[in-house]
Amino acid sequence: MTAFSHLFQPIRIGTMIAKNRLLMSAMSINFGVNEKGHVADQLIQYLAARARGGVGMMLVGGGGIHPSGVELPHLPALWEDDCIPALKRLADTIRPFDCRLGMQVMHGGRQSYHDQKVAPSAIPAPAVVRGVPRALIQEEIHMLADAFGQAAGRCRAAGFDFIEIHGAHGYLINQFLAPNSNQRTDIYGGSFENRIRFLLEVMAAIRKHCGPDFPVGVRINAEDYIDNGWTLPEALRLAPILVENGAAYLHVSAGVYGSRQLTIPSMYVPQGCFVDLAAAVKAKVSVPVVAVGRIKSPRLAEQIIAEEKADMVALGRSLLADPWWPAKADAGAVRRIRPCIGCCLGCIHTVLRLEPGGCVVNPDVGREYLLKSLTPAATPRRVLVAGAGPAGLAAARMLALRGHRVVVCDQDAAPGGALRLAALPPGRSDLAELIAYFVDQLERLAVPLRLNTALDEVLLDEVAPQLVVLATGSLPEMPLIKGLYRTQMQLCTVTEVLSGQSDPGHRVIVWGGNQAALVLADYLAERGREVTVLHPGRHFGEEMSSNDRFYLRERLKNGGVTLYKQVVVESFLADGVRFAGEMGDVLLAAFDTVVLADNFAPLREAANLLKARGLPSHFIGDAKAPRHLMYAVAEGEELGREL
Numbered sequence: 122m123t124a125f126s127h128l129f130q131p132i133r134i135g136t137m138i139a140k141n142r143l144l145m146s147a148m149s150i151n152f153g154v155n156e157k158g159h160v161a162d163q164l165i166q167y168l169a170a171r172a173r174g175g176v177g178m179m180l181v182g183g184g185g186i187h188p189s190g191v192e193l194p195h196l197p198a199l200w201e202d203d204c205i206p207a208l209k210r211l212a213d214t215i216r217p218f219d220c221r222l223g224m225q226v227m228h229g230g231r232q233s234y235h236d237q238k239v240a241p242s243a244i245p246a247p248a249v250v251r252g253v254p255r256a257l258i259q260e261e262i263h264m265l266a267d268a269f270g271q272a273a274g275r276c277r278a279a280g281f282d283f284i285e286i287h288g289a290h291g292y293l294i295n296q297f298l299a300p301n302s303n304q305r306t307d308i309y310g311g312s313f314e315n316r317i318r319f320l321l322e323v324m325a326a327i328r329k330h331c332g333p334d335f336p337v338g339v340r341i342n343a344e345d346y347i348d349n350g351w352t353l354p355e356a357l358r359l360a361p362i363l364v365e366n367g368a369a370y371l372h373v374s375a376g377v378y379g380s381r382q383l384t385i386p387s388m389y390v391p392q393g394c395f396v397d398l399a400a401a402v403k404a405k406v407s408v409p410v411v412a413v414g415r416i417k418s419p420r421l422a423e424q425i426i427a428e429e430k431a432d433m434v435a436l437g438r439s440l441l442a443d444p445w446w447p448a449k450a451d452a453g454a455v456r457r458i459r460p461c462i463g464c465c466l467g468c469i470h471t472v473l474r475l476e477p478g479g480c481v482v483n484p485d486v487g488r489e490y491l492l493k494s495l496t497p498a499a500t501p502r503r504v505l506v507a508g509a510g511p512a513g514l515a516a517a518r519m520l521a522l523r524g525h526r527v528v529v530c531d532q533d534a535a536p537g538g539a540l541r542l543a544a545l546p547p548g549r550s551d552l553a554e555l556i557a558y559f560v561d562q563l564e565r566l567a568v569p570l571r572l573n574t575a576l577d578e579v580l581l582d583e584v585a586p587q588l589v590v591l592a593t594g595s596l597p598e599m600p601l602i603k604g605l606y607r608t609q610m611q612l613c614t615v616t617e618v619l620s621g622q623s624d625p626g627h628r629v630i631v632w633g634g635n636q637a638a639l640v641l642a643d644y645l646a647e648r649g650r651e652v653t654v655l656h657p658g659r660h661f662g663e664e665m666s667s668n669d670r671f672y673l674r675e676r677l678k679n680g681g682v683t684l685y686k687q688v689v690v691e692s693f694l695a696d697g698v699r700f701a702g703e704m705g706d707v708l709l710a711a712f713d714t715v716v717l718a719d720n721f722a723p724l725r726e727a728a729n730l731l732k733a734r735g736l737p738s739h740f741i742g743d744a745k746a747p748r749h750l751m752y753a754v755a756e757g758e759e760l761g762r763e764l
């Protein structure tokens with residue numbers, strides 16, 4: 122008996138039946154193909170892990186139909202027949218898991234990563250990629266439509282179950298659909314009928330190469346969220362036409378590069394952000410409709426299906442974070458799902474930098490083919506983990522899974538370390554879900570979590586560990602800046618403010634321009650404070666993903682936060698500061714508080730205690746070197762695997 126009866130109902134899609142309503146959406150993960158773009162073991166095992174986890178349908182992302190439209194350097198290339206044997210190996214690997222395997226076929230158009238881009242018109246993409254594309258001539262348009270068909274045919278020959286046409290997100294097909302990227306004056310531009318022509322030709326070519334019974338879905342944008350872009354009324358007009366032309370399902374997404382709402386939204390955006398768009402499309406068609414967009418909780422997914430807003434739910438990043446999401450949801454074990462925190466850092470931010478995709482909360486992504494299954498520790502030991510931040514929690518879990526006897530201590534009254542504080546500013550509460558996940562895991566593994574407990578002689582005597590893991594975190598550094606320690610303004614740190622130890626006055630200077638400083642500025646602005654951020658560096662929030670930073674910058678703007686970068690302080694004054702900035706010399710006066718949030722220093726004092734006792738120890742996370750969350754989780758898990 123499943124906990125979510127609607128979600129785990131089978132569904133018919135054309136001639137195909139999927140065992141549940143969950144589709145792993147296409148993600149161009151930018152790893153796992155060889156130099157010819159043929160699928161390799163790394164991609165196969167990454168996908169197999171997700172199929173094993175119970176998803177009913179899955180899409181391979183970024184299937185390139187032609188070299189001119191390659192979105193990223195390491196994606197499947199489908200334009201030659203010699204790609205088929207590797208695709209077959211993938212299909213054969215997935216088949217035993219009763220997961221319907223699909224390929225998303227795409228052409229990047231002006232959003233391709235290379236510099237020989239083609240597009241409907243010679244208009245550059247508004248963001249992310251640079252370069253003016255060359256406008257396609259009609260022969261090339263016909264050739265590309267057929268290339269879609271041939272690529273799909275190769276996937277069918279390899280044993281794939283279905284195809285999804287990527288008609289969304291500002292790639293080539295979407296570029297034909299949207300007036301801002303299509304200013305052609307021939308039969309492919311101008312009127313609605315002309316702009317949808319290329320997509321219909323692609324569908325016809327796929328039917329020609331795959332046969333009429335092969336399930337072909339189409340991913341469309343219901344909104345581009347950009348000036349003169351593709352809009353909902355046009356999407357609603359298009360939807361029934363796609364069905365008439367043989368679409369077996371419609372997958373409703375939104376956004377293009379540079380849009381006002383992002384296709385891959387960060388934690389600031391409500392869960393299920395595009396569901397209403399899917400519901401609007403569903404009202405127009407009889408084939409299954411898929412909803413997508415920060416659908417993280419099984420309860421929300423169930424509700425979407427139960428309320429008939431969509432027939433299926435697509436999970437992208439939730440399946441990066443936890444491949445077992447479907448099986449855990451099916452078993453009602455919702456708290457056991459490792460949550461995607463919507464940081465966008467390990468996944469989309471990394472692939473758009475042309476690096477292999479990963480996940481901040483799940484270091485296994487892309488390493489599935491290398492990882493051996495967990496083996497019990499050869500010599501189980503008593504391990505004390507000092508620090509219940511993400512590094513300590515991740516290490517403790519992994520050590521306990523391997524049979525070590527683990528105790529976790531933390532001098533704070535609640536677990537989570539710096540992450541608990543980072544979750545307090547507006548829109549950042551997803552971060553707390555990761556702490557809750559780890560704490561739940563430790564409870565299940567019966568690992569004692571001793572809060573309000575410092576690492577000292579008494580504790581060491583009592584626990585008598587054979588090994589200590591130091592995950593003691595970091596604290597803001599006190600910088601040496603002229604006048605800072607003579608000012609009459611209140612001086613405190615980001616940690617003190619967020620933990621409630623300090624209450625800044627009304628007019629606040631935040632020193633630093635990193636993520637901690639910016640989310641603090643937002644936190645204070647929301648509480649009605651007048652906030653000015655002084656950043657000695659060149660770029661704000663450099664360690665954040667651009668998607669996450671995008672929403673935060675909007676909030677700071679709306680909250681009236683003033684930002685200065687490249688600040689060189691001449692001196693802090695009694696109630697302000699004099700500095701040289703990008704725009705020249707500035708004098709700020711009548712401030713109440715300076716909050717320090719620039720650099721962080723590791724907390725490593727406990728090492729001396731352990732040395733005196735001859736106890737072996739390992740530093741992980743910020744205690745090793747202050748960095749972002751990905752390192753904390755990865756180092757914790759890695760150590761847990763090794764010991």
Ligand SMILES: Cc1cc2nc3c(=O)[nH]c(=O)nc-3n(C[C@H](O)[C@H](O)[C@H](O)COP(=O)(O)O)c2cc1C
Nearest residue numbers: 146147148149182183385414415436437438468469
């Ligand atoms: C790393 C990454 C790559 C993506 N690549 C594609 C892609 O190739 N095709 C596509 O249609 N969507 C792509 N997407 C978008 C996802 O399919 C999905 O629409 C989006 O992540 C929102 O869903 P989620 O909140 O469940 O992740 C990508 C997303 C990520 C994170």
Ligand code: SF4
Nearest residue numbers: 461464465467480481
């Ligand atoms: S990197 Fe962040 S946004 Fe991307 S899947 Fe992992 S947790 Fe989610």
